[in-house]
Amino acid sequence: MTHSLTLDAAWDLSVRVLETAGFSPAHAAAISRTIWAGQRDECHSHGLYRLLVCTHTLKTGKVSPDAEPVVSDAGPGLVRVDAKGAYSLLAYETGRPVLIAKAKTVGLAALAINHCYHFSALWPEVEAIAEAGLVAMAMTPSHAWVAPHGGTKGVFGTNPLAFAWPRPEGNPFVFDFATSAAARGEIELHRRAGKPIPEGWGLDRNGNPTTEAEAAMQGAMLTFGGHKGSALSAMIELMAGPLIGDFLSLESMAFDGDTGATPYHGELILAFDPKVFMGPDHVVHSARAEALFDAILGQGARLPSQRRYEARARSLASGRVTIPRKLYDDLIALLDPASPSSPF
Amino acid sequence: MTHSLTLDAAWDLSVRVLETAGFSPAHAAAISRTIWAGQRDECHSHGLYRLLVCTHTLKTGKVSPDAEPVVSDAGPGLVRVDAKGAYSLLAYETGRPVLIAKAKTVGLAALAINHCYHFSALWPEVEAIAEAGLVAMAMTPSHAWVAPHGGTKGVFGTNPLAFAWPRPEGNPFVFDFATSAAARGEIELHRRAGKPIPEGWGLDRNGNPTTEAEAAMQGAMLTFGGHKGSALSAMIELMAGPLIGDFLSLESMAFDGDTGATPYHGELILAFDPKVFMGPDHVVHSARAEALFDAILGQGARLPSQRRYEARARSLASGRVTIPRKLYDDLIALLDPASPSSPF
Structure with missing residues (x-):
């Protein structure tokens, strides 16, 4: 229906x-x-x-429904937006034009969103920056559900990384993936359906690999790609956490207590102006990037x-x-x- | 012996x-x-x-043994160093103090090294920037040995990503990994030893999974982490290639012809000043990052x-x-x- x-x-x-x-x-x-x-x-x-x-x-009474984001200039390459305990998206939209203007002047710039509740995918944010002709990268922590490689207890969030590259014609090249092996929602769907989860998604409370969704929800999730995915997740945790003066996933989880609310933390978005980086031949270099996409599509593979x-x-x-x-x-x-x- | x-x-x-x-x-x-x-x-x-x-x-006559790197200021946040066909390392050392100075002024900055032969690990480079108190990220393409996820032919390089985070005491947190499932040298070692390679490392010339090292050397390597590792490799290819006006791994390989020389391309290094990003409370936020490392080490896992x-x-x-x-x-x-x- x-x-x-x-x-x-x-x-x-x-x-x-x-x-x-x-x-x-x-x-x-x-x-x-x-x-x-x-x-x-x-x-x-x-x-x-x-x-x-x-x-x-x-x-749950945690999220502000109406706080107005406060923008502050934190240097030639950095704009900070304090979301004041509201959802991240209005803060993002408020900071984006400043980020874009700074990136065009400096070559690259960062937007740090602080004190926000965060539930959204990152691809709409990086895509919007690519629509303005810039390259963009975005990352956030979440709650400490994911064990580090070789460990057994949650430390990292699902820590997504998103990237967008503007193309001369058509939609930008965009990816947005969680550094956990699976999204938490996917494990929850398996739990509700009573289906086992694939190996490599989670550990039970005792730190043993499990294919039981409920056991993984109670234990810890795993990163994608073994020690490499774990390292990448640590980078995101540091860059979108302490570097911007905001919570680690461990701190977001402790702050939440047991209310089961959306994670509360920061977000880091980077923008790079290809016209500055590529220089006067930017049209030529932009066209060369298309050869990469052609080589991927030409062998029957897909773009993200x-x-x-x-x-x-x-x-x-x-x-x-x-x-x-x-x-x-x-x-x-x-x-x-x-x-x-x-x-x- | x-x-x-x-x-x-x-x-x-x-x-x-x-x-x-x-x-x-x-x-x-x-x-x-x-x-x-x-x-x-x-x-x-x-x-x-x-x-x-x-x-x-x-x-092989390709690498310059004595070209002096040429530094040019490409904007408040970008320094470019033309290696003039020599190895990358003197260009890196020449550009590093400019990168650090710019990052301290702007908050973040980029060093683009162009026209260099590249053979070295990236961790010494990001570690040196962390020794100066900054967060660093570095990436390069290489030769087009690695197939995109879902594909069968080499497009990406082994495309390493390195990251360093300065710590108040002791060595910085550093990782440096190839986005290929294995280093090309590891496959070569298996070939010489006549040993099979693990599944997931490579494809033969016909695009079929193989555990024969020689077949993978002739065919294509695979990325780590499936479609996520493949997406990350594409990002590195774009950022450390066309974005800085330099070669894709496909172009580096074509330029090499059949001489089997070290790959020839560019390198992108980013630096972030925690004092600018963290603001006046940088000592507090830096200490909070240590909680992440404690949580990893405290459960018996290792840092990269x-x-x-x-x-x-x-x-x-x-x-x-x-x-x-x-x-x-x-x-x-x-x-x-x-x-x-x-x-x-």
Whole structure:
């Protein structure tokens, strides 16, 4: 059972659910931009479904629904945005133009977002910077669910790394992956379905490899790629944690206590201006990068975001997205119960 | 059969072999600093053994033995060093103080090394920047030996990523890994020993998984960590290639033709000043990072460079390094044959 909405209706539904829950119009719009983009690209776990998570977390009383981000200039190459305990997305949107302006002047620049709750995929953020012609990298910690290589207890977050490279034509080259072997949500899905998880995803409470989803949820997740993935996760933990004066995943988890709220920490976004780096021949060097993509596609391999861009093209062509009927009903229930029948 | 040398004798041997081969004193010293550090840390494949590779590659006539690096200021956050067809190390050493000065002023900065032959591990470079109190990241392409995830033909280099984080006491946190599943030298060692390689290291010429070292050398290597390692390798290829106006691994390989020389390309090094990023509370935030290392070590896991630092401590305590007798004899033979018996 599914429900089909126009893209405009999906937008309106998102904004109305968030505003009804108590988010300020500015936060509701910033959150909706990323949720709408996720639904458009058929990333269902980061689409309209996330409205349930956002509104639930708001009820825990931890997230600010209306704090205005405070921007501060921290040097020629660094802009800091204090999210003041709200979700990260309005802080990101507030800092992005400053980041882009600094990168164009300096060659490269950093945006440090502090004191934010974070639930969103990073690809919409790096993609938006690539749309402005810049190369972008983004990373965050999360909660300390993931054991270091050779260890048995959670220390790292799922610590995603995202990257975007602007292309002369069409969509940018974008990837966004968790440095954990699997997303926590994937393990949760296996648990609910009563299915075993693949080897290499997790350890039980005693530090032994397990294929039981529940045991891994109680024990520790593993990084992808053995000691290399573990090293990369440590880098993200340091760069998007102490370097920007914000929490480690260990500290985010301790701060959360047992409320099960969205992780609370910082985010680091880097931007590089190819016109500065490549110099006067930037058109030539940009074209040379295309040879890399041609060599990958020419042998039948895929680029990281290809599936997502195909979904986007479908959604934009039809002007519609489809969600489970149950999700639709749950979202409608979040609107004022006194309202007339759904306009969506 | 081994031969023991004092650390000073290892240094003198390296400089004399390189100068005898025709390298200028400045290049011989820069190359020796990294080779000596590799031998001290018992990274044998990047120690005195590399002198054989350096002198061999010089004989192919491709590498300049004496080109002076040319530094140019490319913006407030970017310094470029043109290695002019010589090895990368003198260019790196020439650019490093400018990189550090820029990072301290701007908050972060980049060093782009262009037109260099590259044979060295990246950890000595990021470690030296961490010794100056900065966080560092370094990356390079190489030759197009590594297939993208889902593909069958070489496109990426072994594309190493190195990272260093300064610690208030003791050695910095450092990692340096290839984004290929194994180093090319490891596959070569298996080939020489007639041993099968583990699954996941390579594909044969027809794109099928192989455990035959020779078949993988003729076919393609694989990245670590499946599609995530492949995405990371693409990022390194783009950032340390076209972004700095230099070769992709595909172009480095085409440029080499069939001479089997060391790859020729660029290198990107980023530096971040924690004092700028962390702000006035940098001592506090730096101490918080130590909680991450404590949590890793406290559960019996290791930090990435721990083994190397242990080797370093041994070498510094004894004042000596040990190399195979055959290697020692080969190196002595590279000195002027008319010279009196070895002083080493």
